[in-house]
Amino acid sequence: MSHYPSSGQFTCYCQKMQSYGISCGHQIIVLLSLNMDELTTSLLLYRWSTTTKDRYKGLNIATSKFWDLHFRELCNLGTQSAEDFNYVKEKVSEHVQYLKNKNLAMDTHIPK
Numbered sequence: 001m002s003h004y005p006s007s008g009q010f011t012c013y014c015q016k017m018q019s020y021g022i023s024c025g026h027q028i029i030v031l032l033s034l035n036m037d038e039l040t041t042s043l044l045l046y047r048w049s050t051t052t053k054d055r056y057k058g059l060n061i062a063t064s065k066f067w068d069l070h071f072r073e074l075c076n077l078g079t080q081s082a083e084d085f086n087y088v089k090e091k092v093s094e095h096v097q098y099l100k101n102k103n104l105a106m107d108t109h110i111p112k
């Protein structure tokens with residue numbers, strides 16, 4: 001478990017934060033032993049902050065039905081041939097990587 005006061009960073013060998021996005025008990029014990037009463041940005045991902053709900057305004061049941069329908073269609077069409085499968089696999093991987101990078105950037109830059 002390491003704490004870098006100048007940057008407010010906490011890291012831990014157990015990698016729970018990196019694996020699950022949740023602070024581990026080791027980090028919390030150190031936080032408490034330092035009499036810190038607030039979580040630093042390294043211990044709270046943006047996705048868990050109270051401002052996150054603003055990101056999801058407008059999502060409703062119709063939106064989830066849209067995704068459900070299109071993912072089923074994508075799976076059906078994308079498994080018709082090896083060529084189609086590889087095409088869909090490549091495109092989906094690109095989009096997943098784009099969104100991962102975008103969310104990672106948001107998690108490391110919590111807006112004030």
Ligand SMILES: [Zn+2]
Binds near residue numbers: 012013014016026
């Ligand atoms: Zn830990």
